[in-house]
Amino acid sequence: MTATLTPDPKVLQIGIIGMGDMGRMYARRLSAAGWKINACDRPEQFEKLKEDYASNSLVNIVENGHYVSRQSDYIIYSVEAENIDSIVAMYGPSTKVGAIVGGQTSCKAPEIAAFEKHLPADVQIVSCHSLHGPNVDTRGQPLVLIQHRASDDALDLVRTVLTCFNSQFVYLTASQHDKITADTQAATHAAFLSMGVAWHANSQFPWEVPRYVGGIENVKINISLRIYSNKWHVYAGLAIMNPAAQAQILQYAKSVTELFTLMVEHKALEFRDRVYAAKKAVFGGLPASHELLLSDDLLDKFSLSNVPPQERTPNSHLSLLAMVDCWWKLGIVPYDHMICSTPLFRIWLGVTEYLFQSPGLLDECINVALENDTFRADDLEFTVAARSWSEIITFGSFKLYRYRFETTQNYFSPRFADATKLGNEMIKTIFEKTKQRRLH
Numbered sequence: 001m002t003a004t005l006t007p008d009p010k011v012l013q014i015g016i017i018g019m020g021d022m023g024r025m026y027a028r029r030l031s032a033a034g035w036k037i038n039a040c041d042r043p044e045q046f047e048k049l050k051e052d053y054a055s056n057s058l059v060n061i062v063e064n065g066h067y068v069s070r071q072s073d074y075i076i077y078s079v080e081a082e083n084i085d086s087i088v089a090m091y092g093p094s095t096k097v098g099a100i101v102g103g104q105t106s107c108k109a110p111e112i113a114a115f116e117k118h119l120p121a122d123v124q125i126v127s128c129h130s131l132h133g134p135n136v137d138t139r140g141q142p143l144v145l146i147q148h149r150a151s152d153d154a155l156d157l158v159r160t161v162l163t164c165f166n167s168q169f170v171y172l173t174a175s176q177h178d179k180i181t182a183d184t185q186a187a188t189h190a191a192f193l194s195m196g197v198a199w200h201a202n203s204q205f206p207w208e209v210p211r212y213v214g215g216i217e218n219v220k221i222n223i224s225l226r227i228y229s230n231k232w233h234v235y236a237g238l239a240i241m242n243p244a245a246q247a248q249i250l251q252y253a254k255s256v257t258e259l260f261t262l263m264v265e266h267k268a269l270e271f272r273d274r275v276y277a278a279k280k281a282v283f284g285g286l287p288a289s290h291e292l293l294l295s296d297d298l299l300d301k302f303s304l305s306n307v308p309p310q311e312r313t314p315n316s317h318l319s320l321l322a323m324v325d326c327w328w329k330l331g332i333v334p335y336d337h338m339i340c341s342t343p344l345f346r347i348w349l350g351v352t353e354y355l356f357q358s359p360g361l362l363d364e365c366i367n368v369a370l371e372n373d374t375f376r377a378d379d380l381e382f383t384v385a386a387r388s389w390s391e392i393i394t395f396g397s398f399k400l401y402r403y404r405f406e407t408t409q410n411y412f413s414p415r416f417a418d419a420t421k422l423g424n425e426m427i428k429t430i431f432e433k434t435k436q437r438r439l440h
């Protein structure tokens with residue numbers, strides 16, 4: 001029997017292997033749109049998953065990926081990137097004849113390699129990637145589709161199924177996807193991961209420290225906590241398994257170190273020239289009519305702190321200066337990637353733009369970096385943390401990545417609920433503000 005590639009909810013069955021955060025989000029939205037789902041997680045989760053979905057007659061929980069694969073027409077692997085090869089090796093050969101298979105992992109080279117290696121030749125491959133976390137409203141967010149080994153009809157079917165997300169489809173090859181997502185995600189995550197480790201190393205909860213008050217600080221704190229409230233393997237997978245990402249994280253650490261060295265050596269001219277050269281390369285091409293993505297008011301709204309924003313302490317913002325330096329050194333113009341950007345990337349770009357393009361703010365920050373010791377100890381820990389993340393990722397150690405991530409995660413965990421709530425609001429507001437810029 002061949003698969004029924006008819007995009008009819010009465011006939012077509014969708015498979016989800018891996019019912020973690022993203023798999024559950026897909027199951028919830030697809031079943032709400034009327035699609036029939038066959039889903040599984042690890043066999044030991046079978047009973048619990050069955051209970052969780054007892055009230056949803058459109059979600060059929062099965063024991064393992066063989067049962068998903070043999071009866072579904074379009075199957076999505078939503079599992080840890082690190083394990084994609086072994087999981088596809090296990091269930092791929094059971095795929096229904098003529099079905100379509102895709103994956104949700106954040107780095108496509110290993111996923112596609114696993115599909116090519118283990119799926120029968122009659123199976124078509126159309127992969128996907130929702131460029132946002134599981135708790136973000138899918139409407140208008142980029143959703144990458146990769147027609148890798150598939151007819152136009154197969155792509156059409158996937159598109160029809162996923163239309164209910166109301167996301168913005170972006171059509172890429174696997175290698176374009178990996179290059180662009182490395183450009184948007186790798187160094188962005190490295191910056192926030194390093195902030196968390198640095199605050200922890202200095203035994204700080206930054207929202208309790210008066211010098212961490214004000215718009216930009218709010219974003220740093222909220223996003224860093226948002227990342228640490230997620231699962232370690234999401235960030236480990238996309239950093240370690242994407243070779244383009246490794247090079248960028250290395251450059252980020254190099255930019256942080258070199259700028260910090262110039263700061264402590266008080267090499268004012270060299271430091272200023274370098275920061276301005278980076279500014280010209282990254283923001284120089286913006287039209288005169290370009291409006292800032294973010295504003296003071298907007299950023300001040302999202303604070304975890306009780307200290308009023310007027311008491312803001314000027315910061316050296318090493319993490320942001322290094323970000324722009326890194327983009328410059330790598331020849332990345334971040335605005336070129338808006339169509340394929342994640343919420344965190346858009347916010348991070350908004351904040352860097354705010355710092356570099358608000359009159360007077362960049363000079364204030366350069367002066368603080370060169371002459372003021374208030375943030376020196378924080379910047380030192382930040383430099384050490386950036387270098388350490390880069391080493392872990394270059395070395396490809398999932399084990400060490402997990403250890404470093406979870407140690408910091410435990411430290412900040414009491415504030416995750418508040419940070420997630422604020423972070424969601426922040427993403428929503430900034431999303432509305434940046435909509436036009438993203439789609440053109």
Ligand SMILES: NC(=O)C1=CN([C@@H]2O[C@H](COP(=O)(O)OP(=O)(O)OC[C@H]3O[C@@H](n4cnc5c(N)ncnc54)[C@H](OP(=O)(O)O)[C@@H]3O)[C@@H](O)[C@H]2O)C=CC1
Pocket residue numbers: 017018019020021022023040041042043065078079080081083087104105106129130131132133134230231233234237238
């Ligand atoms: N979270 C995010 O923001 C985003 C994540 N992604 C990507 O989507 C994928 C899923 O991420 P996410 O849902 O967050 O991660 P989760 O860890 O929440 O989900 C993965 C699930 O797959 C399960 N699993 C592992 N092995 C098997 C198996 N043999 N059979 C069935 N299920 C299995 C895991 O079980 P166990 O935990 O026991 O290992 C887990 O429940 C990842 O590749 C991630 O990179 C993409 C976009 C956004």
Ligand SMILES: O=C(O)C(=O)Cc1ccc(O)cc1
Pocket residue numbers: 105106130131132133185227234238342343344345
């Ligand atoms: O927005 C971000 O960068 C996130 O942290 C959420 C995320 C994580 C992994 C992905 O593959 C896509 C989005």
